[in-house]
Amino acid sequence: MAQMAMVMNLDKCIGCHTCSVTCKQAWTNRSGTEYIWFNNVETRPGLGYPRTYEDQDKWQGGWELNKRGRMKLKAGGRFRKLMTIFSNPKLPSIGEYYEPWTYDYATLTDAPAQEHTPVARPKSLISGKNMKIEWSANWDDDLGGSTANTHRDPMLKKIADKVKFEFEQTFMFYLPRICEHCLNPSCAASCPSGAIYKREEDGIVLVDQDACRGWRMCVSGCPYKKIYFNHRTGKAEKCTFCFPRIEVGLPTVCSETCVGRLRYIGLMLYDADKVLAAASTTDEHGLYEAQRDVFLDPFDPEVIREAEKAGIARDWIDAAQRSPIYALINTFKVALPLHPEYRTMPMVWYIPPLSPVVEVVADTGEDAEDKGNLFAAIDALRIPIEYLAELFTAGDVVPVDAVLKKLAAMRSYMRDINMGREPDGSIPASVGMTEEEMYDMYRLLAIAKYEERY
């Protein structure tokens, strides 16, 4: 089958939130959706939106394997779901998202003559009352984590010894998130009404607004918490991958407006019959490779034949061949899935970020970019590699390390070209790439023309 997918290069994300704003303006700037951001950007470390959504011990999102190794919704089998349909305890409260507010702006114009300068006070959009603002969709923006919240941060539970919130050790990066449009969506499986479906032609996961009965099991079932409840209509809503745009050949709003130019969209062909087996991979560390194995090689004549047989149009095959997603996931192998351990087979992948080297290395007078230091420097990056592994590879540092080394090697290799020196073929070789591959990867990541990103 075919799937529209996205890769975000976190190494280029500037954390500007333009994607969030353009998405919200286009889709959720209306009554009932005030608190909803189909696209949000999280500063990491940080608690995310809604807070601590990654704590599946608490929220029970996604899938797990039962004792027999069979897939089971973490929140309980689907039978149990039906039985508990009227009381769902695994829902984040509005406080976990945030209490949306506005201001008494009109008073600025209308205030009568008075003692003090007029001021617009915050008013809850839930209760209409005055409020003190205590949390927002992006409350921990640019904090780089905070001591006050460490104990609540599910990401830090396993690697607390690697992260210290001290000025000298500060690190942070940004994680933009939309719906993962999973190959194995736990939201759809959670829905008692069958209102959530995956579009056959492009895999976009949608909520049928007519069929949705507002049970909110999908909210619980989604481990990424990317399905939201519209409290005005009583229906679930989620990122639509901007299907009205995709259908006419336009990239999603969040992608086209991404001023960091870090989002790629493309088509992936995959073997639907292999999804369940892949998602059921016993070892969590194997999930990343297992998902890659589900993807089909669009250049494989056999695949092309089968696809044509299945009625997939020629231009779709062409699109799959030109897909930057395929290149980043399978050719260059620099993109990784977000939380594969949720077993939903997510289809928005990420290139992990490099970060400045810590002072201890720089103090030695070494140049972290020297070829000889390249790999030592990877070990000295400010972002602990274990943190990235918790996000992208269920804690396995090996694939993350491989990606970071490729990025660093690319910079080192390209520097020679940039400075007019003879390029050094041993650099790409050291990360298992040819010079041509490395140059192609550089063009896709750096030059990244509009028509090559989408």
Add this chain to the structure above:
Amino acid sequence: MTPPSKKSILDPGMDGALSDALVRSRRFFTKGTVSADLRTLTKKGGRGADDFYRDRWSHDKVVRSTHGVNCTGSCSWKVYVKDGIITWETQQTDYPSVGPDSPEYEPRGCPRGAAFSWYTYSPTRVRYPYVRGVLLQMFREAKAQHDGDPVRAWAHIVENPQRAKAYKSARGKGGLVRATWEEASEIVAAAHVHTIKKYGPDRVAGFSPIPAMSMVSHASGARFVNLIGGSMLSFYDWYADLPVASPQVFGDQTDVPESGDWWNAGYLIMWGSNLPVTRTPDAHWMTEARYRGQKVIAVAPDYADNVKFADEWLPAKPGTDAALAMAMGHVVLKEFFVDRTTPYFTEYVKSYTDLPHLVRLEEGADGAYTAGKFLTAADLAGHAGDENAAFKTVLIDANTGNPVVPNGSLGHRYGEAGVGSWNLELGSVDPTLSLMGTAEDRVTVRMPRFDTADGAAADLPRGVPVRRVEGHLVTTVFDLLLAQYGVGREGLPGQWPTGYDDATAPYTPAWQETITGVSADAATRIGREFAQNAEESRGRSMIVMGAGTNHWFHSDTIYRAFLTLTNLTGCQGVNGGGWAHYVGQEKVRPITGYTQIANALDWNRPPRNMIQTAFWYLHTNQFRYDQFGADTLSATTGKGQLAGKSTADIIAQSARMGWMPSYPTFDRNPLDLSDDAAAAGKPVGEYVVEQLKSGDLEFAGEDPDAPGNYPRVLSIWRANLLGSSGKGNEYFLKHLLGTDSSVRATETPEDQRPLDVRWRDEAPEGKLDLLMTIDFRQTSTTIFSDVVLPAATWYEKHDLNTTDMHPFVHSFNPAIAPPWQTRTDWDAWQTIAEKFSELAASHLGVRKDVVAVALTHDTPDAMANPHGVVRDWKKGECEPIPGVTMPKLVEVERDYGAVAEKMNALGPLVDTLGATTKGVTFELGAQVEYLRRKNGAVRGGVADGRPSLKRDVNVCEAILALSGTTNGALATQGFKTLEKRTGVKLADLAAEHEGKQIAFADTQGPPVPVITSPEWSGSETGGRRYSPFTINVERKKPWHTLTGRMHFYLDHDWMTELGEGLPVYRPPLNMAALFAEPALGNISDGAGGTEVEGLTVRYLTPHNKWSIHSEYQDNLFMLSLSRGGQNIWMSDRDAAKVGIVDNDWIEAVNRNGVVVARAIVSHRMPEGTVYMYHAQDRLIDVPIAETSGKRGGIHNSLTRLLVKPSHLIGGYAQLAFAFNYLGPTGNQRDEVTIIRKRSQDVTY
């Protein structure tokens, strides 16, 4: 898909048989397909249930526009319209390509811009004209009493102290009521007419910044103000965005690379510039260039957003950046100039810098020397009679060992003899960089230093090689520079560092570590790498420098230390290299056309352009709170020229010597002054000089508190003075507006008060009679205004937009017509002009106006003052001669009844005088004729037959047609003119586009690339990326400086006085010493003293992630993504000291005012420093302060103006005034504040 096979228990599968059965049953109830493995449901086609999203996406049209906000983005946007309603916006992606091997400019935009459409229908939108009720009522009554004459009605109110106080003291306290355009514009017009009549046109001021962001909108009011003879206030210097080092070093206001040129750099230092936040649409060039192998360094005191992209982070302490740069310069000089020579660098500095030029040494009483003036042709017997000899510098030709006077210096720029020789061609001359090899002697020179903790001046002896040239003891700038940087050479006397690890000697790496906290090794290595990269790549090392380093009192010295790095290493004028100053540096690419329209040069010249910092320093009475003299900053090597003077004294001195402009100018209405001269039967110049000498006439700046000298009318549009740029906000409220304030400072003690400037015992309050603002949203400025007029937004008008971050010009277009009673700026000012003309015809008629004009850069005025010697006629040091030792005096006729007619038509002076930009005069005959046809001609009145400027699109056409960057014929013409003076080939640069003329309709399509033009210093020819000074370097066209080269050395008297002849490190101002604020780090319990309890910290106001200045900070999207109100960031360590936790309500208190905000506590902040991201208006969730009992203030409630004397220098070479080119900066970074935890129960 194959049907499910019989499943083995070992196959992967779903959780259990029962649920399988349930899910399988779904097949019977839905139209979708349940996947064979029962995981999921798919559907194909149909999908009526998705209609909601399809419908939401649909729209009727998409209109191209942009945001006329004070940022440098200049992003082209798509504005979506459905059913006549603006729905949202996304970025355009149709920028012309940069080429196949480079990233593109698409998309450009940021979250702020993406949130703009919220304003259109928001409840903060100003929909109707408003006037404060108390004023409106008085006006109506007064008008009735005065036969319906609005002018007499206005006089009736403002000339009566009680009535005036009644409405002035109500400012900012609500009570705005709706008025009609008719009535509101009548009040505004009446105020103008009365003020002009009684006090003079120079008592009217206009403030609107940054024309590049919307040129027509800026020009609207500017044109009106300039037609009536009012003062337009500067902004670039006022914002402290002007890097004064730029005029000092380059003789140029600012010219910087477009962001696409970062791609070409091999080494990039982001120094105090948080690119992701402040250059959001450009930041990708940096992230992408890293993949090309560019090395990236971040220097920032906090772990800022940009640090994550750097290879290394140098967390230099706030304000100490020059120390780091000086140490890096020390390494570069030692390793690349002394230990070995670097051919590329040596050749570069010989040709393009003043390093080989000779400087005379002056012997002091103790036998030690100080650096003096440049040796000039006037000092050489064989050349003394040459034209402009005092402005031709001298160097030694290494071939002959003899002094030569090279081409290209200022003396060659003007006069007959210089034709064809104003160029940097050296011919066979090989400039001698150092006299070391040929020295006759070595002497010790006292080099100033300020590196003690409190910044106190000292000096240290360091030797230089010298020789005598016709009796003058001289050395080279290069030899002085080595001495300054402490790079010793064998056999030189004086004190020198023992090595890089000598922490006691400036300017070693170890020395800087004690100041900046950056390790000596890192400083050494980064300095070395920067130069190595430049050597290898021939100049492709770049420093992006931002407000973090440019908003300090001593930022000019910080920048000169940076520029030393780029200029020594041959990076300036090279693609991918040099300085990239990105602080409010907006570039009006079609500058010539814009200038004609905005300054109304087509009808009358010259305009009154005022330096805004000095204006407010005097007129908000901040000068009455100084606690130190102007000489506090002097070096021990100076002559005491500033001793005993106050800052106000030197502002007055600078004004009367013609260095800097001064409006209001005289203590008499300049219209009356003209009449008086006529009555006396004398030419106005002669009369004024006579009156000044007799003392019957004085400069207004010498008595700013005399009621006749107040600024009386202030119009603000496209700006938020009281919520954003007004440093010393509380002083504005108190003295300018006469309303409540939280000023806590005490007045200047008697022994430190000004000498020449009159001190009046009672400080005035409420100087301003009318504050009028045009805006589309409520701001601190509108809230305090007497009259508020509703403006069209950027999606409701036509205009033009450019930036220096990209090389395109593009347009604003209305997506909807201006709603409610809003009007475009152009329309609003036409309304005012019409009403004004109607009233002025009878009240003012035709008058003559005496305009005093400062000695101006890029004109022969720059040669008024040989050697930069101070000559004050008032002290009897010379005669007052207009245009030489005092301002030029020009009489201008003002037909006040015809102002509206002139607004609407392009006047005749462009035909006869042409248009001059940076010394190049363009002839505009053909272009005027074109405009007459394009725009249509005006019929009747004073403008009969002139091209129409009635509509905003007409103005767009005029700006485009009259500029070289948008009209290839003019670019070529200008280069040909310049070729005559320089004698070098230039016109080919524009030849490829000689026939290209950009019309407004062209800008309504994709952004249009501009044309290489002599209006700027770089070249886009052949599609290359713009980098400044490439024309200077590649074509040997001189810089607009004394030597014609980039300057390391500045020999003006006051530069010497401050010890800043050469780059030097000066620490942040010590507010404890200057103003008796508590010392940094002090924790007070508030007991016993007058000070409040809390922790004293450095107070910085960087640019906000969630706004562009005050724009967007009130936008609900931005507030929802941040913390929804005023915040102060502080380190967890500091917070712990005073018991503050995240999101606590706190107060920041110092002598200037009080702020209430919530704390954001983060370990990414350095200890000892807090950030209050600037321009969070006081209107959003600001409670009453405990400390003052008043509404909490804004970020600028804690700051005040401090004027650096050297910024007032004028009349000398590149140190001469031009609007927004040179002037004192409104810096604000050196401030400190007490942070206290307050009660968490807040009231409003």
